[in-house]
Amino acid sequence: MSADHMGFYNIEDLRQGAKRRLPHGIFEFIDGGAEDGIGVQNNRDAYTSLKVKNRVLIDVSQRSAETEIFGKKIKMPYGISPTGAGGLVYYGGEIGLAKAAARMGVPCTVATNALLPMEEIAEAAGGNLWFQLYMWADKEMSMKFLDRVKATGFETLIVTVDGPVGPNREYNKKNGFHAPLKYTPKLISQVLARPGWCYRVLLKQYLNRGAFRKENYPEEIERRVTVASEEMSVVKTDRQSWEDIRKIRDVWKGNLLIKGLQSAEDAVLAADEGLEGVILSNHGGRYVDCAAAPLQVLPETKAAVGDRIKIIIDSGARRGSDLVKAIALGADMVMSGRPTLFGAAAGNEAGAYRALEIFYDEMDRVMAQLGLNTIEEIGPQIFWNPPEWVPRPQLGFRAAAE
Numbered sequence: 001m002s003a004d005h006m007g008f009y010n011i012e013d014l015r016q017g018a019k020r021r022l023p024h025g026i027f028e029f030i031d032g033g034a035e036d037g038i039g040v041q042n043n044r045d046a047y048t049s050l051k052v053k054n055r056v057l058i059d060v061s062q063r064s065a066e067t068e069i070f071g072k073k074i075k076m077p078y079g080i081s082p083t084g085a086g087g088l089v090y091y092g093g094e095i096g097l098a099k100a101a102a103r104m105g106v107p108c109t110v111a112t113n114a115l116l117p118m119e120e121i122a123e124a125a126g127g128n129l130w131f132q133l134y135m136w137a138d139k140e141m142s143m144k145f146l147d148r149v150k151a152t153g154f155e156t157l158i159v160t161v162d163g164p165v166g167p168n169r170e171y172n173k174k175n176g177f178h179a180p181l182k183y184t185p186k187l188i189s190q191v192l193a194r195p196g197w198c199y200r201v202l203l204k205q206y207l208n209r210g211a212f213r214k215e216n217y218p219e220e221i222e223r224r225v226t227v228a229s230e231e232m233s234v235v236k237t238d239r240q241s242w243e244d245i246r247k248i249r250d251v252w253k254g255n256l257l258i259k260g261l262q263s264a265e266d267a268v269l270a271a272d273e274g275l276e277g278v279i280l281s282n283h284g285g286r287y288v289d290c291a292a293a294p295l296q297v298l299p300e301t302k303a304a305v306g307d308r309i310k311i312i313i314d315s316g317a318r319r320g321s322d323l324v325k326a327i328a329l330g331a332d333m334v335m336s337g338r339p340t341l342f343g344a345a346a347g348n349e350a351g352a353y354r355a356l357e358i359f360y361d362e363m364d365r366v367m368a369q370l371g372l373n374t375i376e377e378i379g380p381q382i383f384w385n386p387p388e389w390v391p392r393p394q395l396g397f398r399a400a401a402e
Helices: 011-023 024-031 040-046 093-104 118-125 138-152 172-176 183-190 195-208 219-224 228-235 242-251 264-272 292-304 320-328 338-369
Strands: 067-069 071-073 078-080 109-113 131-135 156-159 255-261 278-279 310-314 332-336
Touching: 011 024, 011 338, 024 172, 024 310, 024 338, 040 195, 040 255, 040 320, 067 332, 078 109, 078 310, 078 338, 093 338, 109 118, 118 138, 131 138, 131 195, 138 242, 156 242, 172 183, 172 292, 183 195, 219 242, 219 320, 242 255, 255 310, 264 292, 278 292, 292 320, 320 332, 320 338, 332 338
Parallel strands: 078 332, 109 131, 131 156, 156 255, 255 278, 278 310, 310 332
Antiparallel strands: 067 071
16 A cells, blocks of 8 residues: 555545535536436445455465456556546546556546547546547447547547436436536535535636536537537437447447446347457446346356457446456456546545555455465455355365475
């Protein structure tokens, strides 16, 4: 652990720090799920329900969490998910997130909904940057948009395919938060209650850039989007199909992944279409409240596709031990968005890096306690009395060294 822990010792500490610094509506927008929050809780329960068993008298002095994804080495099997709220938690937040990831040596995904232009983020931060694409209602506009993504230098493209219609987030309706921001009396009172946020974020934004805008949207969309309901009709479409993915595959020669699937059947289709990977995700519990946790569908997905494509899992990871558990069930990498957003809200770029550092330190510690030296050694043998959805390994007992 770094000596500069900033008073944050785990992801929940960062979450509480974010809660203290952000206006109520903005914090709930980041923290909350859909409807009753069942999906958010189940994502955590899936991880915490798995118990592990330690192995002793194994030399772990040379252990490493380093791995490789799409031909690039990364410090640990973790990456930052696409999030469109980086610029709301602190000014220039998307750059801060990307810089923190580059410093740690893990991927960071730039979102279509970012409040800074993708070119500016890439130039300022560098590192292993991926890009996330929404298929807009105007498909040709989406295809043309890919030229800009390619020109910026991204090598990995994630197409978010869940959420064909908008989610039911009732707390946003109650707390007055809208995306794009609409300064209702409720939101104004919340903003005034956080004068630090007004100075760190709102004032700097308006002095340097004007009103918050989704800077990567083409002008044709930006002109039409004035309220949340209009935006949803433009940037979400219930007419997505595999044919859209095939068109993207034809023009995108880099790594292509889809994010938001929750079934082995769709993962097999993705492999058949020649994609490089899938991201199992329920959008952090933000769309379908009764959805299974991605961790729960990971084993059956791995059994269905084997090593044909990379399997990345998103939604719910909050501890380094969660990364170990996901890898043990067949994931190649784990992603999440809220932890580094909490960190950025609590302590800017340094706070985002602190979130990554917490994941790394905890993963390193758990690997040592389980007698694991490499990522390749992590498998279902680490689990004690696992539930039915976890594969049972053939136990092999190694004799003690003489």
